[in-house]
Amino acid sequence: MSVAFTKEESSETASETILPERVISAQPNLVTESGLKALEAELAVAREAYAAGNLIEDVNDKRRQTAGPARDIRYLVERIRTADLQPAPASNDIVAFGSTVRFEREDGRVQTFRIVGEDEADPKSGTVSWVSPLARVLLGKALGDLAMLGNEELEIQKIT
Structure with a gap:
């Protein structure tokens, strides 16, 4: 059955809960130590928001509240999985990653x-x-x- 034949609220909820994925760069995922820690902290926040959204009883509200955190979790898990932790620059003689x-x-x-x-x-x-x-x-x-x-x-x- 088409969304056109359902309640208007369901149509609105569907459009609010189907979010485009966050774009993952094709470049190598180089990160500093602080950058990796920030990704991990952001993932923890997204997981907390997702868990809080799942406590909502109304199905439509639950979908609205968990859509963003679920998308962020997928993105962050992938970015952490592919992270290539770079050491601090060995010297200050030339500009390098982390300089x-x-x-x-x-x-x-x-x-x-x-x-x-x-x-x-x-x-x-x-x-x-x-x-x-x-x-x-x-x-x-x-x-x-x-x-x-x-x-x-x-x-x-x-x-x-």
């Missing part, structure tokens, strides 16, 4: 970012994904080197 890099832009702005895994990247907090255009031009550079980001030169000032 914090300070650089100056041509316009005089100085910026600092840590190069991390895709799931832990948050430019507003000072982290960028290792697959981002910025990280790709910085990786492998040394102190004082110039990196080209589009038409702009970036000069590496500090690597930690």
